[in-house]
Amino acid sequence: MSRRAARSPRPVASKKTQGVCPCGLPEPYADCCGRFHRGEAAASTAETLMRSRYSAFVKRDEAYLLRTWHPRTRPAALDLDPGMRWSGLEILGTADGSAFHSTGTVTFRASFKGGSLHERSRFERVDGAWVYVDGEFLD
Template sequence: MADRPCPCGLPEAYGACCGRFHAGAAAAPTAERLMRSRYCAFVRLDAGYLLRTWHPRTRPERVDLDPGTRWTGLEILETAGGSAFHSTGTVAFRASYRGGSLHERSCFERVDGAWVYVDGEFPQ
């Protein structure tokens, strides 16, 4: 699986892309990369990674993932902040699945130097 294309849409293999973040070998360097790795975690049903990368202030007790959902693609629409020089950032994206899509503007913050997901807005 590590040599297959990464579901996040970047041209790298999963192991060299989001797989290293999921395995804890590295932390996502930007808010966008964290967002991509979280999308990939939804694809791979990795609830543990989603919880680990959720801000402690807004993290739910658990995440229930639907194994019947077939994610088919990710499109980054806009980013603001979220680089090595920022403490916050936003990423607007569209995640497609069989039968529909999800559009969200996600907010991220750094906690102890690592990017974490805070919450999201669902634009109309």
């Protein structure tokens, strides 16, 4: 009978070591916006959709961005800049956009290397799912 050396168990990444989601919430990406990107869940509020879309820009997930864009305003394709480095999302305000509404707005500031984007985005429900309609750039 031969003896094998005992193997150390492979370390399992904990929620703390996985880091927070790009959207700024203190959950790992896989449990936060990743589940929306993978199609395992749908955003329940306009703000949640806004956060997941920001994370999709960070991850360059063009398919998710197009899938969550209102059909009447959705472009045929996106040309995401591979050099764009998003660095943070700040939600400045919301109006409506809950499970009890059919429309909502989210005002946010998204920071990137060299500047920021300040926008008020409009969202609507289509077939029960929140989608991005358009946005107004703010100073």
